[in-house]
Amino acid sequence: MLYTITFNPAVDLVMRTDNLHLGELNRVQSADYVAGGKGINMSVLLKRLGHDNIATGFIGGFTGDFVKNNLQAEGVETAFVSVDAITRINVKLHANQETEINANGPEVTQLDVDRLMAYFETVLVAGDVVFLAGNAAPGMTSEHYVQVAAMCREKEALFVLDSNKELLTACLSEQPFLIKPNAHELSEIFGVAITTIAEVVTYAKELQVRGARNVLVSLGGDGAVLVTETGGVYQSNVPKGQVVNSVGAGDSMVAGFMAKYIETQDYAASLKQGAASGSATAFSVGIAEASLVSELLEQIKVKSVGVN
Ligand SMILES: Nc1ncnc2c1ncn2[C@@H]1O[C@H](COP(=O)(O)OP(=O)(O)OP(=O)(O)O)[C@@H](O)[C@H]1O
Numbered sequence: 001m002l003y004t005i006t007f008n009p010a011v012d013l014v015m016r017t018d019n020l021h022l023g024e025l026n027r028v029q030s031a032d033y034v035a036g037g038k039g040i041n042m043s044v045l046l047k048r049l050g051h052d053n054i055a056t057g058f059i060g061g062f063t064g065d066f067v068k069n070n071l072q073a074e075g076v077e078t079a080f081v082s083v084d085a086i087t088r089i090n091v092k093l094h095a096n097q098e099t100e101i102n103a104n105g106p107e108v109t110q111l112d113v114d115r116l117m118a119y120f121e122t123v124l125v126a127g128d129v130v131f132l133a134g135n136a137a138p139g140m141t142s143e144h145y146v147q148v149a150a151m152c153r154e155k156e157a158l159f160v161l162d163s164n165k166e167l168l169t170a171c172l173s174e175q176p177f178l179i180k181p182n183a184h185e186l187s188e189i190f191g192v193a194i195t196t197i198a199e200v201v202t203y204a205k206e207l208q209v210r211g212a213r214n215v216l217v218s219l220g221g222d223g224a225v226l227v228t229e230t231g232g233v234y235q236s237n238v239p240k241g242q243v244v245n246s247v248g249a250g251d252s253m254v255a256g257f258m259a260k261y262i263e264t265q266d267y268a269a270s271l272k273q274g275a276a277s278g279s280a281t282a283f284s285v286g287i288a289e290a291s292l293v294s295e296l297l298e299q300i301k302v303k304s305v306g307v308n
């Protein structure tokens with residue numbers, strides 16, 4: 001089975017206005033409410049690409065009910081631990097530029113974490129895939145991420161991680177199957193400016209030395225680079241299209257990549273579908289429909305850029 005974990009889910013409130021005037025009343029042209037949080041976005045796209053999965057994490061309040069109902073409407077099974085507080089609302093504002101305002105989210109206690117870990121202790125078996133994505137909820141530390149990573153390693157489940165510098169680097173020693181930093185996160189991890197593809201490859205390989213099995217670096221409108229444990233180094237382009245809302249593009253890339261990997265174990269084909277999925281979501285209000293992913297696949301070129 002595939003499981004996603006979102007420690008701090010959200011309702012994403014996506015609003016559009018022509019111009020944003022700080023310090024004044026602004027009225028918007030449109031407002032859309034979308035179930036969000038990185039693991040949740042992955043669950044939606046995995047299901048749309050034909051992969052049953054179970055969404056887990058911590059959830060609460062009327063916003064939590066909204067997220068669960070949306071997932072269930074998508075056909076995604078849910079196994080969240082309920083917390084006695086309201087799941088956050090994150091504002092995604094599209095004016096001249098995209099601005100994101102992410103709330104803190106509810107406090108999570110050690111008892112909540114223990115409940116979630118007890119669930120995984122019962123269900124997880126060899127060959128399962130666990131996607132852990134997004135930031136920690138208040139009350140959580142990197143130790144909780146390492147706990148999940150270690151359990152996956154012990155039970156021989158593939159562990160896929162997309163999170164910030166501190167949480168990602170803390171888990172490297174548990175040998176995650178896939179990590180997906182973006183260019184900015186890669187620069188932050190090493191404290192250097194990374195501008196060329198050669199530099200991306202060098203630092204992605206350094207993450208492998210530190211424990212990651214496969215490293216997918218997303219480069220926004222410049223595509224992505226994949227460094228594999230089997231020695232491949234691949235680069236993908238982006239298709240033509242109108243960016244509508246790039247929120248969730250990275251999550252979609254991970255879901256699209258893993259969906260294809262599970263089917264084929266073909267890294268180049270997986271990168272191709274990952275890239276198509278990321279762009280398809282960037283060209284959509286929420287997470288992409290499978291039909292747009294297939295349509296964009298035709299425009300994605302994956303080339304080998306050297307041997308690892
Ligand atoms: N402007 C764009 N045009 C076309 N494709 C895009 C664009 N932005 C993102 N993508 C696609 O989506 C992938 C992931 O995007 P990005 O690097 O922005 O991830 P991210 O920073 O993790 O995003 P997020 O945190 O918002 O999900 C890119 O590698 C690319 O394939």
Ligand SMILES: O=P(O)(O)OC[C@@]1(O)O[C@H](CO)[C@@H](O)[C@@H]1O
Pocket residue numbers: 008010012035036037038041090100102133134135136247248249250251
């Ligand atoms: O605060 P986090 O957990 O880092 O990110 C949460 C978030 O910004 O990530 C998703 C897009 O990747 C959104 O759906 C959601 O609002």
